[in-house]
Amino acid sequence: MIVMPPPDAAVLARRGAIVAALRGIVPGEGVIDAEIGRRAFECDALTAYRQLPMVVVLPQTKAQVVEVLRYCAANKIKVVPRGAGTSLSGGALPLEDAVLLGMSKFNRIVEIDAANRCAVVQPGVTNLAVTQAAQPLGLYYAPDPSSQIACTIGGNVAENSGGVHCLKYGLTTNNVIGVELVTMEGEIVQLGGKHFDTAGYDLLGVVVGSEGMLGVVTEVVVRLLPTPPGARALLVGFPGIEGAADCVAAIIGAGIIPGGMEMMDRLAIQAAEDFVHAGYPLDVDALLIVELDGCEAEVNHLVAAVEEIARKNGATTCRVSQSEAERLLFWAGRKAAFPAVGRISPDYLCMDGTIPRKRIGEVLLRMKEMEKKFGLRCANVFHAGDGNLHPLILYDANKPGELDRAEGFGQDILRLCVEVGGVLTGEHGVGVEKRDLMGAMFNESDLNQQQRLKCAFDEDSLLNPGKVFPQLCRCAELGRVHVHGGKLRFPDLPRF
Amino acid sequence: MTLLQPKDAAEAAEMILWAGSERASLEIRAGGSKGGLGRPMRADHVLDASRLAGVVDYEPAELVLTARPGTPLKDIAALLAAQGQMLSFEPPDWRELLQGGGEPTLGGTLACNLSGPRRLRAGAARDFFLGFAGVNGRGEIFKAGGKVVKNVTGYDLCKLMAGSFGTLALLTEVTIKVMPRPENACTLLLPGLADEAAVGLMAGALNSPHEVSAAAQLPAIPARRLGFADSALTALRLEGPAPSIAFRAEALQLLFGSGPRLDAPESEAFWRKIGEVAPLLSLPGRVVWRLCPPPSVAPKLVAAILEKSPSAEHFYDWAGGLVWLSLDAADAGPDAGASLVRAALKPFGGHATLMAASEETREKVAVFEPEPPALAALTRKIKQGFDPYGALNPGRMREGA
Numbered sequence A: 001m002i003v004m005p006p007p008d009a010a011v012l013a014r015r016g017a018i019v020a021a022l023r024g025i026v027p028g029e030g031v032i033d034a035e036i037g038r039r040a041f042e043c044d045a046l047t048a049y050r051q052l053p054m055v056v057v058l059p060q061t062k063a064q065v066v067e068v069l070r071y072c073a074a075n076k077i078k079v080v081p082r083g084a085g086t087s088l089s090g091g092a093l094p095l096e097d098a099v100l101l102g103m104s105k106f107n108r109i110v111e112i113d114a115a116n117r118c119a120v121v122q123p124g125v126t127n128l129a130v131t132q133a134a135q136p137l138g139l140y141y142a143p144d145p146s147s148q149i150a151c152t153i154g155g156n157v158a159e160n161s162g163g164v165h166c167l168k169y170g171l172t173t174n175n176v177i178g179v180e181l182v183t184m185e186g187e188i189v190q191l192g193g194k195h196f197d198t199a200g201y202d203l204l205g206v207v208v209g210s211e212g213m214l215g216v217v218t219e220v221v222v223r224l225l226p227t228p229p230g231a232r233a234l235l236v237g238f239p240g241i242e243g244a245a246d247c248v249a250a251i252i253g254a255g256i257i258p259g260g261m262e263m264m265d266r267l268a269i270q271a272a273e274d275f276v277h278a279g280y281p282l283d284v285d286a287l288l289i290v291e292l293d294g295c296e297a298e299v300n301h302l303v304a305a306v307e308e309i310a311r312k313n314g315a316t317t318c319r320v321s322q323s324e325a326e327r328l329l330f331w332a333g334r335k336a337a338f339p340a341v342g343r344i345s346p347d348y349l350c351m352d353g354t355i356p357r358k359r360i361g362e363v364l365l366r367m368k369e370m371e372k373k374f375g376l377r378c379a380n381v382f383h384a385g386d387g388n389l390h391p392l393i394l395y396d397a398n399k400p401g402e403l404d405r406a407e408g409f410g411q412d413i414l415r416l417c418v419e420v421g422g423v424l425t426g427e428h429g430v431g432v433e434k435r436d437l438m439g440a441m442f443n444e445s446d447l448n449q450q451q452r453l454k455c456a457f458d459e460d461s462l463l464n465p466g467k468v469f470p471q472l473c474r475c476a477e478l479g480r481v482h483v484h485g486g487k488l489r490f491p492d493l494p495r496f
Numbered sequence B: 001m002t003l004l005q006p007k008d009a010a011e012a013a014e015m016i017l018w019a020g021s022e023r024a025s026l027e028i029r030a031g032g033s034k035g036g037l038g039r040p041m042r043a044d045h046v047l048d049a050s051r052l053a054g055v056v057d058y059e060p061a062e063l064v065l066t067a068r069p070g071t072p073l074k075d076i077a078a079l080l081a082a083q084g085q086m087l088s089f090e091p092p093d094w095r096e097l098l099q100g101g102g103e104p105t106l107g108g109t110l111a112c113n114l115s116g117p118r119r120l121r122a123g124a125a126r127d128f129f130l131g132f133a134g135v136n137g138r139g140e141i142f143k144a145g146g147k148v149v150k151n152v153t154g155y156d157l158c159k160l161m162a163g164s165f166g167t168l169a170l171l172t173e174v175t176i177k178v179m180p181r182p183e184n185a186c187t188l189l190l191p192g193l194a195d196e197a198a199v200g201l202m203a204g205a206l207n208s209p210h211e212v213s214a215a216a217q218l219p220a221i222p223a224r225r226l227g228f229a230d231s232a233l234t235a236l237r238l239e240g241p242a243p244s245i246a247f248r249a250e251a252l253q254l255l256f257g258s259g260p261r262l263d264a265p266e267s268e269a270f271w272r273k274i275g276e277v278a279p280l281l282s283l284p285g286r287v288v289w290r291l292c293p294p295p296s297v298a299p300k301l302v303a304a305i306l307e308k309s310p311s312a313e314h315f316y317d318w319a320g321g322l323v324w325l326s327l328d329a330a331d332a333g334p335d336a337g338a339s340l341v342r343a344a345l346k347p348f349g350g351h352a353t354l355m356a357a358s359e360e361t362r363e364k365v366a367v368f369e370p371e372p373p374a375l376a377a378l379t380r381k382i383k384q385g386f387d388p389y390g391a392l393n394p395g396r397m398r399e400g401a
């Protein structure tokens, strides 16, 4: 288990006064003090980690956010922002001595601006609600995490979330063009807006994916795209993982960027088929879902090309959706894969490493060996197009030692991802879960630069501490210039 | 003034440390093609990155390329073209605009976040910047990001580097995402529209499902300079497989009327010229501004400027989201029109950059949009964290930073 920073006893001792002060800022039910109310916020979707927050605050206005942060900064009280609590990495895990700042009341779609192809929304609006609001104009918001009915835009911004369509349409970072941010000091800054690019440092770019540690997002401008006029999906089965992996590489090598390209292994196919009866072939080791979107002429052209590539790579089944209903059915199994796996195991951990596509076959085989080593099963459902793996490690939290084994398994998978040239997380974030693995990918100097960025926004490390970095930021130390006796470290280097 | 030419990151780190110990500043340069971009610098020495060149790794099927930053952009483009791929953000060649020679490099392009007409749809240079290794102003070697197309591990420092104009760190290796080259392309030209109508039409085209990959509006005079007849031109580019383009071109013409069509080679040349700002080049005694307003208000913004400065010339890229503006230097006055341009922009939001002007002018005038105090404070703190001695590209973006 990952250990969180020890609580500040002085803050805990003042809890009553803190709650009273917060009530002065956010009236009525906006401050939740009773334990039963706080319980609802004790974890996010990384349910293995739980912590009752000191107090929950649900602000309704930007002015309240500013006031709460100012008060907390002045009194050195930690703050953990939260959207819908669907983070899979523990990004929204509360701290015993921190205010949990829930942004759920920021749930207004401020404007759909078709002329500028964007929407202005509050951070508590769900991902799907943006698309639903834009739909009457033939527009949509492209990033579509599987959690899109629940997760919020604020959470998406913090995690730089992806989805099945990000291969072609990009992650959150490529589709958010502005945010309004309140810093820990309570300053409001506008980063980006309805225009392109920024005039100075791209702070919008660093806020996206910063896991709630640089500021609290109070408004977001997202890019809207026209809904593709049509799409068809192919369901392609392979007798081995290798063939499926080669097929993925060949499709991209042929210059085709599908709207989505997903892979499932035997265990995942079986679980999904049992759950939603999507008509998946059960006699294959790997299944690809390839979606091609665009105008009819383009879709037909690409479907033919992909069919040909699939055949050349040894596909044993290949079905092309003949109707919109059938396309959705092909996807139904994939979209329900996590809950489907949830039906065959009391608990599971969802991992999220990315690897170079050409290593997919090899990595999946090594995971099979790890299953034996840890005595646990692992199902694979993932974004094959961009090499983003989602191994689901099945375990039973009630069996002593299984969670530890599952965590060990997960860590070995992520280390393997880094070893083959990949990364620890493709879209779920580091959070608590992968925090102590950061050293596998980054050395101290690398982490210091990231922390220097953090220090520019939050010198006292009050905003969401204990996440992402294996060690808390020591801003004073990191900011120091290395002066010894009035001189720099290397005063006598020769001239070049 | 010493010319420092590191052969690798370790040597570069030593040099930067040395500069720090001497309290000396460094101008980072590679191909030297963008020396005229930003504020002029008064650095003590030059840190020349052109030996940090060469492609390290290129895997077409992974859509990933790793190279050292001094690699000429034209080498990268040729390598990618041989595999049917490209840089999707379509980096423009601004050598004529900036009146400099030199050889654009990959590192310089990323450091300045330069993107061309396809930025509208595909994203900017920053959107394709996956990872890097570099040396900060403290002489510390570090890396960030990764070498795969999808990664959220740690803060996205690539975004911070893109558009930092070498003021935070020297890049020593960069990894970018590359994309397949579209099978085919064509451009539809719709003549005779006034700006307001054209920007409306471009918004409509972009909101249609016909995947327009570039959209520009040229008033009559700039259009004539590109060799077209005496009429405004609205240009829409389509890219993709041939049957798809044929269908979409037809559909767009049904919606918006017909006009001449440029086939792939002509289309490519046309958009290259748009990226290079060719319609406003070689006008003596002018200054050039680059404005990024919310696209829909661009014509109003331009009208407000024209009212005050009737000799101004302009055209629009990015469907209005990018306005190129040329002002008569004498009319514009000692601030090169900064107060006029920025006052006009203010009610709409966005930013304006002074692109082409004399060194004296760029020294005096805020080249990049001034930042409000809270934002400026963050900028300062970030610079302080990465480059506390102010060794790297002093004053390139802002006075004293």
Ligand SMILES: Cc1cc2nc3c(=O)[nH]c(=O)nc-3n(C[C@H](O)[C@H](O)[C@H](O)COP(=O)(O)OP(=O)(O)OC[C@H]3O[C@@H](n4cnc5c(N)ncnc54)[C@H](O)[C@@H]3O)c2cc1C
Residues within 6 Å of the ligand: A044, A045, A080, A081, A082, A083, A084, A085, A086, A087, A088, A090, A091, A092, A103, A123, A144, A145, A146, A147, A150, A151, A152, A153, A154, A155, A156, A157, A158, A159, A160, A161, A162, A163, A164, A211, A212, A213, A215, A216, A217, A218, A338, A427, A428, A464
């Ligand atoms: C079943 C399931 C499927 C999923 N599928 C996907 C998927 O396909 N792709 C994907 O990328 N992710 C997926 N996720 C993960 C998760 O949904 C995303 O990370 C999502 O963006 C989290 O949003 P949230 O509103 O729930 O944020 P939370 O979990 O509440 O918080 C996440 C982080 O955001 C911060 N935060 C929230 N709001 C703000 C704000 N206003 N200002 C500053 N910081 C803030 C928090 O501090 C925390 O660090 C899935 C999760 C589940 C449970």
